[in-house]
Amino acid sequence: MSELSSTWLTILPPILAIILAIWKRQVILALVAAIFCAELILVSGNPVSAFSQMVERVVGVFQSSYSTRVLMFSLLIGALIQLIKISGGVSAFVEWLTRKRYVDNQRKAGLLPAILGSSIFIDTNMSVLTAGVSSQSLFDKFKMSRARLAYIIDSTCAPISVLILLNGWGAAILAEVMKSDVANANSVVIGSIPLNFYALITLVIVFYTVLSTKVYGPMKHSESIAVEQPPLKMEAATKKRYMVVPLLFMVASIIIFMYFTGDGDIRNGSGSQAVLWSVILSIALCFIMLRFDGKRNTNELIEESFKGMGNLLPLVSLVLLAFALSSSMKALGTGEFVASAIGEWLPNWSIPALIFVLAGFIAFTTGTSWGTFGILIPIAMPIALNLGIDPSLLLGAVLGGAVFGDHASPISDTTVISSLAAGCDLLEHVKTQLPYALFGGTITIVLYLIAGFLG
Numbered sequence: 001m002s003e004l005s006s007t008w009l010t011i012l013p014p015i016l017a018i019i020l021a022i023w024k025r026q027v028i029l030a031l032v033a034a035i036f037c038a039e040l041i042l043v044s045g046n047p048v049s050a051f052s053q054m055v056e057r058v059v060g061v062f063q064s065s066y067s068t069r070v071l072m073f074s075l076l077i078g079a080l081i082q083l084i085k086i087s088g089g090v091s092a093f094v095e096w097l098t099r100k101r102y103v104d105n106q107r108k109a110g111l112l113p114a115i116l117g118s119s120i121f122i123d124t125n126m127s128v129l130t131a132g133v134s135s136q137s138l139f140d141k142f143k144m145s146r147a148r149l150a151y152i153i154d155s156t157c158a159p160i161s162v163l164i165l166l167n168g169w170g171a172a173i174l175a176e177v178m179k180s181d182v183a184n185a186n187s188v189v190i191g192s193i194p195l196n197f198y199a200l201i202t203l204v205i206v207f208y209t210v211l212s213t214k215v216y217g218p219m220k221h222s223e224s225i226a227v228e229q230p231p232l233k234m235e236a237a238t239k240k241r242y243m244v245v246p247l248l249f250m251v252a253s254i255i256i257f258m259y260f261t262g263d264g265d266i267r268n269g270s271g272s273q274a275v276l277w278s279v280i281l282s283i284a285l286c287f288i289m290l291r292f293d294g295k296r297n298t299n300e301l302i303e304e305s306f307k308g309m310g311n312l313l314p315l316v317s318l319v320l321l322a323f324a325l326s327s328s329m330k331a332l333g334t335g336e337f338v339a340s341a342i343g344e345w346l347p348n349w350s351i352p353a354l355i356f357v358l359a360g361f362i363a364f365t366t367g368t369s370w371g372t373f374g375i376l377i378p379i380a381m382p383i384a385l386n387l388g389i390d391p392s393l394l395l396g397a398v399l400g401g402a403v404f405g406d407h408a409s410p411i412s413d414t415t416v417i418s419s420l421a422a423g424c425d426l427l428e429h430v431k432t433q434l435p436y437a438l439f440g441g442t443i444t445i446v447l448y449l450i451a452g453f454l455g
Contacts, residue, residue, distance in 0.1 A: 010334040013038040014365035014411065017325065021410050027426055028314070031321035031411065038328035054324075061323045069272035070125070070323075070413065073279045074316045074420060075309050080246065080279060081133055082308025083286045083301065087294060089242025090137045096240050097138070109138045110210035113149060117156030118203065125275050125417060127157040130251055132421025134243075143229070145222035148215065150422035150429040151436065155206045158369070158406060158414055159199035162399045165189060173399065176373055180381035182391050188381075191392030195451070198356070198400030198444040202407075205440055217435035222428060242294065246286040253278035315420045322367050322411045329366045348387050349452035352397045353445050355380055359401025360408070360441065367411035372402035389452075397448055404444070407437040 017034035021027045035057060040050040061067045084090060097103040103112060116131035131153040139149045165173065170189070178185040194200075209215060215223050257277050258269030283305070290296040346354060355376070363372040376398045384391040406412045410430045419426045 007337070009041050010329075010332040010337045011365055012041070013325065013328060013332070014334065014367075017411055021427060021430075027318055027410060028321060031318065031325055034411075035321065035325050035328055038325065038332055042328070042331060057327055058320065058324045060327060061320055064323075066272045067323045069276045070417075071316055071320055073125070073272075073276040074319055074417060075312060076276075076279050076283060077129055077133070077420070078308040078310070078312035079305035080250075080283050080286060080308070082304050082311070083283065083290060084133070084243045084246060085308075086304050087242035087286070087290055088238030089240055089244070092238055092240035093243045094137050094141055098141075103138055106142045106144055106213045107211060109135070109142045109144060110148070110152060110213070112138060113152045114156055114206055114210050117153045118160050124157045124161050124414060125271060127160075128153050128414070128418050128421045129275070130247060131157070132418065132423075134247055136423050139226075143227045145219070145226035145432075146422045146424035147222040147428045147432040148219060148226075150418045150424040151219070151433045152206055152210065153421060154407060154415065154418035154429070154433060155202050155436065157418075158403045159202045162196060162403055163193055163199050163203075165193075173373060173377070173395075176377040177381060177391075177395065179378060180391075181385060182381055188391045188395055191390075192396040192399060195390075195393050195396030196400045197396065197447045198404050198440055201440045201443055202403070202437075205436055209436075217432070219432040219435075222432055238294065242286070242289060245289065246282045249285055250278045250282040253281055312420060315416060315426065318416050318426060319413050322413050322416060325411055326367050326371065330371070334362075334365055348389060349449070351383065351387065351389055352393050352452045353448035355383075355394050356397040356401040356404070356441075356444060356448050359398045360405035363402045363405025363412070364409045365405075367406070367409050367413065367415075369402040369406045369412075369414070372405065373398065376402075393448075393451055400444060404437060404441045408434055408441075 013034040016037050017030045020030035020033055024030065032054075036050055036054050039053040039057060040047065043049040043053060061071075094103075103109050113131040113135040116134065117127050132149060135149055135153075136146070139146060162173075174185060174189050177188055182188050254271075254274045255266070257274035258266045258271065260269070261273050262269030287301055287305070290301055291298060359372050359376050362375060363369055366372065377395065380394040380398050381391055383389065384394045406414050408430075409415060410426065415430060415433075416426060418424075419429045422429070
């Protein structure tokens with residue numbers, strides 16, 4: 001561990017970002033300030049060098065093909081949303097659902113994204129986007145806030161991805177566990193599923209709020225505003241296929257491309273490649289349908305596509321800056337510093353709960369679940385073996401803690417994309433989701449303490 005990564009200064013930038021975001025309610029300003037602060041620490045206080053490195057850090061985001069793809073599909077999904085919106089397909093879909101009484105109240109409207117978010121476990125971005133985009137107008141119709149939609153999709157998609165590990169997350173987690181000296185990595189990973197208390201509790205809380213239609217904390221305020229809002233003007237209903245066909249095509253294409261990029265194994269496929277290619281093709285399909293079946297003008301469709309991308313540009317900028325800050329945190333060694341908080345003096349019964357808290361704090365300050373897996377799994381597995389703790393228990397604590405920190409973090413790309421998919425303000429989403437995450441996290445800590453006592 002480097003000298004820098006062992007100092008408290010490494011956690012200063014993310015804390016600064018969070019304080020500024022809450023105080024000024026300007027997330028972009030907060031992220032820029034945090035990146036500059038991180039670079040200032042890295043260059044030992046030289047502001048000129050810090051500024052130049054900050055700019056290069058943002059530029060460097062595009063050196064990662066994964067990050068570039070995420071930014072591209074986050075921007076392009078705006079074009080798809082806009083084309084579907086102007087087609088009248090959304091209105092037709094909502095009318096069809098209500099006429100058939102498939103969705104005729106708030107409970108059923110909330111179940112749609114909850115079930116979609118729980119069912120599409122192959123890729124979190126696909127799950128979030130599909131569940132969010134398909135449910136926006138239903139939430140508007142039944143006077144439910146977009147913040148509530150963002151909470152539902154964010155709190156189903158990530159937890160289900162670390163429970164049903166037939167995806168890229170599962171492959172990455174298994175690879176990390178296999179690097180340790182555990183006897184059977186597959187058994188450890190499978191055994192972590194019932195011991196991932198946070199993911200299980202979060203899903204229970206989501207479905208409770210959906211089925212009971214009850215909301216708590218800041219979400220009540222968002223819901224009261226949604227009730228008072230006048231009905232949003234929707235395009236005249238045309239044909240529901242203008243919405244249904246592009247979205248189904250996108251989901252099917254993602255599955256096919258995950259299989260293709262994984263050389264026949266969908267678990268090894270590239271989610272970012274699959275989503276980007278599928279969004280592009282879905283836009284093309286929607287464009288063709290509206291041009292030839294809907295008799296829309298080509299210039300109008302192009303203008304509307306750019307309008308849709310423009311609507312999402314602020315959120316895409318947030319994703320870009322979140323990636324840059326995550327890179328700065330890696331250079332600072334923030335994760336390694338936080339991980340060093342566990343010492344040999346800790347009693348065995350406290351280790352599972354502390355691993356959960358540690359994973360949550362790392363994910364919260366770095367904005368990444370994947371990075372947390374990479375930092376903590378290699379630490380947690382040797383601890384389990386050396387102290388005689390069930391490796392599956394500690395793995396479940398790492399996975400659940402990473403998702404918990406991701407849910408609470410305003411600099412998480414998953415949090416930002418959930419806001420994007422729901423059409424919700426980022427800070428409103430963080431503020432309204434946080435009480436639910438903290439409640440689930442508190443219960444989880446108690447369960448891990450009990451599990452630690454029981455051995």
